[in-house]
Amino acid sequence: MHLSDFDFELPAELIAQHPSVERTASRLLHVAHGALADLRFDALPGLLAPGDLLVLNDTRVLRARLRGAKASGGRVEVLVERVTGEREALAQLRASKPPRPGTRLLLGSAGAEVLERDGEFWLLRFDAPVLDVLEREGMLPLPPYITHAPDAEDERRYQTVYARDAGSVAAPTAGLHFDEALLARLHERGVGIACVTLHVGAGTFQPVRVEDLSQHRMHAERYEVPAATARAIADARAAGGRIVAVGTTTLRTLESAAGEDGTVRAGAGETRLFVTPGYRFRVVERLVTNFHLPRSTLLMLVSAFGGIEPIRAAYVHAIAQRYRFFSYGDAMLVEREQPLG
Numbered sequence: 001m002h003l004s005d006f007d008f009e010l011p012a013e014l015i016a017q018h019p020s021v022e023r024t025a026s027r028l029l030h031v032a033h034g035a036l037a038d039l040r041f042d043a044l045p046g047l048l049a050p051g052d053l054l055v056l057n058d059t060r061v062l063r064a065r066l067r068g069a070k071a072s073g074g075r076v077e078v079l080v081e082r083v084t085g086e087r088e089a090l091a092q093l094r095a096s097k098p099p100r101p102g103t104r105l106l107l108g109s110a111g112a113e114v115l116e117r118d119g120e121f122w123l124l125r126f127d128a129p130v131l132d133v134l135e136r137e138g139m140l141p142l143p144p145y146i147t148h149a150p151d152a153e154d155e156r157r158y159q160t161v162y163a164r165d166a167g168s169v170a171a172p173t174a175g176l177h178f179d180e181a182l183l184a185r186l187h188e189r190g191v192g193i194a195c196v197t198l199h200v201g202a203g204t205f206q207p208v209r210v211e212d213l214s215q216h217r218m219h220a221e222r223y224e225v226p227a228a229t230a231r232a233i234a235d236a237r238a239a240g241g242r243i244v245a246v247g248t249t250t251l252r253t254l255e256s257a258a259g260e261d262g263t264v265r266a267g268a269g270e271t272r273l274f275v276t277p278g279y280r281f282r283v284v285e286r287l288v289t290n291f292h293l294p295r296s297t298l299l300m301l302v303s304a305f306g307g308i309e310p311i312r313a314a315y316v317h318a319i320a321q322r323y324r325f326f327s328y329g330d331a332m333l334v335e336r337e338q339p340l341g
Contacts, residue, residue: 001213001276006303007294008315015145016328019157023179027323027330031306031314033337038321041177041331044288050190051241052286053232057172057250058195060163062131063138064202068107070095076105078112079141079169080134081121081202082222089130090121092202108137121202131166141169141202143327145293158327167199167222173327174247174288192241194232196257198223198249198271208295218272218297223253230257230266233283237262242285248298251275251305254283262340275301277308287334291318291325307337 020026024042039047048054066078077094084090093099093114099122103114110133115123126133140150140158150158160175162183186193203219210216233243233254245251256271257264262282274297287305292298303311314332323330 001278001300003208003211003213003295005308006296006299008312008319010294010319010325014319014322014325014329016324016326016330017146017148018153019176019328020324023157023161023177024182026177028177029314029318029323029330029332031310031332032335034307034310034313036314036317042182044182044333045185045189045191047333048186048189048191048244049242051192051236051239052244053192053194053236053241054186054244054246055229055233055250055254056160056162056175056178056193056195056246057198057253058160058162058164059168059172059197059199059249060166061140061159061168061171062166063134063140064169065139065141066107066110066134066137067139068105070099071104071106078105078107078124079202080130080138081169082199083130083167084123086129087126088115089124089126090118091124092120093122107133110137143170145326146328162195164195165197165199167197169202170200170204171327172198172200172247172249173290174250174331176328177288177331178246192232192236194226194229196223196225196229196250196253198253200249208297213274213276213300216274216297218274220270220272221249221252222268222270223256224268225253225257225264225266227266230264233264243283244286244288245284246288248287248289248301251284251287251301255281258282275304277304279304281305281336281338281340283340285336285340287332287336289332289334290327291315291323291329291332293326302332302334305336306334310337
């Protein structure tokens with residue numbers, strides 16, 4: 001596969017800059033083996049059956065963007081990728097000149113020292129606990145295609161209602177469409193709900209830079225599958241229920257944690273799973289996801305799941321019908337094209 005296979009033209013006015021007035025008021029495009037249905041997101045419970053299991057990513061977005069200056073005076077912007085210890089973190093740095101080890105950074109009322117380079121990231125040691133610094137001095141790291149500065153609305157709406165474990169630099173955006181009332185309706189219908197955690201890293205904003213996709217290497221992201229979730233998946237499958245992943249992060253977590261026979265193993269790990277057409281899915285049977293950027297690994301994953309041509313047709317339809325795209329945009333419910341491997 002080639003990068004250009006996943007390109008498309010998107011009118012700029014379809015890039016959602018703000019969330020819908022209500023979470024469940026977003027539109028939902030149901031993509032089922034080539035058939036398309038235009039719905040509202042609150043129709044989701046009627047598309048699922050008692051015994052199905054909905055799996056959510058309960059990561060919480062950090063206020064991961066910091067602005068400040070080097071002690072020498074040059075401006076610097078920090079985007080924390082991963083908290084590696086109480087006072088240490090890997091981060092992307094933007095500065096007029098790359099910093100040297102030992103460089104002091106002044107980040108509002110906080111300070112940090114550059115320890116060393118680690119690939120595309122820098123290891124920083126903060127003068128105070130990292131999470132405290134981010135909460136006090138940080139800004140919500142909205143994606144680059146959202147053009148306004150984070151405000152009070154973003155603080156509330158760029159988190160899922162079930163966000164629990166702080167560690168992400170981007171929201172698992174398929175989950176932004178759920179509210180407590182919709183989760184209650186799903187429960188009343190007999191749909192099970194379970195959680196995994198995958199902390200979305202700063203690499204999610206990085207473009208694919210190679211035309212030959214076999215040469216692309218995914219960034220590593222941490223995940224955890226609780227024992228209760230692994231049991232719920234096994235029980236649902238044994239009873240004939242379908243596993244429904246809410247978001248590409250959840251899908252990558254479940255597929256990364258699965259053995260060859262499709263059994264999802266509890267525990268923590270790291271994943272670099274890069275899903276492209278031809279991938280053999282072992283766990284997930286339906287996927288709730290937003291509309292993704294052209295030439296992105298997320299679009300490649302959805303195309304692998306729903307089929308290249310059905311997804312291409314769905315995107316053409318969504319553009320023609322003026323769906324809203326990307327993090328604050330509308331959603332899809334995609335049926336898996338091929339049987340589980």
